[in-house]
Amino acid sequence: MSFNESETTNCQCLILIIKIMKKIFLIPFVIASLFIMSCEEEDHHDECHECHIAYMATGSKTQGEIGEFCGDDLADVEANGYTLLEDLVVGDVTIPAGFYPGVDIHCEDHADHDHDH
Numbered sequence: 239m240s241f242n243e244s245e246t247t248n249c250q251c252l253i254l255i256i257k258i259m260k261k262i263f264l265i266p267f268v269i270a271s272l273f274i275m276s277c278e279e280e281d282h283h284d285e286c287h288e289c290h291i292a293y294m295a296t297g298s299k300t301q302g303e304i305g306e307f308c309g310d311d312l313a314d315v316e317a318n319g320y321t322l323l324e325d326l327v328v329g330d331v332t333i334p335a336g337f338y339p340g341v342d343i344h345c346e347d348h349a350d351h352d353h354d355h
Contacts (some may be wrong), residue, residue: 244257246267250275250328263289275276283306284286284309285312286306286307286308286309286312287305287306287307287308287312287345287346288303288305288306288346289303289305289312289315289316289320289343289344289345290302290303290304290305290307290344290345290346291304291322291326291333291338291342291343291347292342292343293331293338293342294334295331295333299333300328300329300333300343301309301328302322302328303331304320304322304326304343307345312345314347315322315340315343316343316344316345318336318340319339319340319342319343320337320338320343321337321338322334322335322336322337322338323335340353
């Protein structure tokens with residue numbers, strides 16, 4: 239066996255090892271990725287939670303209930319806000335009609351929001 243034949247054999251072995259390693263690491267990676275994506279996708283479709291506007295009036299926070307939101311609507315109201323069509327009276331506080339951004343919307347027990355309660 240000459241030096242060139244030995245070098246060719248070593249290269250072929252190295253290429254074969256690389257192909258095997260790709261398959262060994264690629265299959266678990268693909269399975270894990272599919273599992274994670276399927277879990278993320280399910281998060282918003284089955285959840286329903288009561289939501290409220292956190293309204294600051296005269297130094298105190300008032301919670302004005304705006305109803306139950308589910309699935310994509312739940313994610314949307316927390317991310318993009320809510321338009322209150324009529325004034326909402328809570329005790330002696332009136333929450334005026336208008337747009338309230340997502341930071342003012344809180345949905346109970348919903349783990350995906352970044353808001354304080």
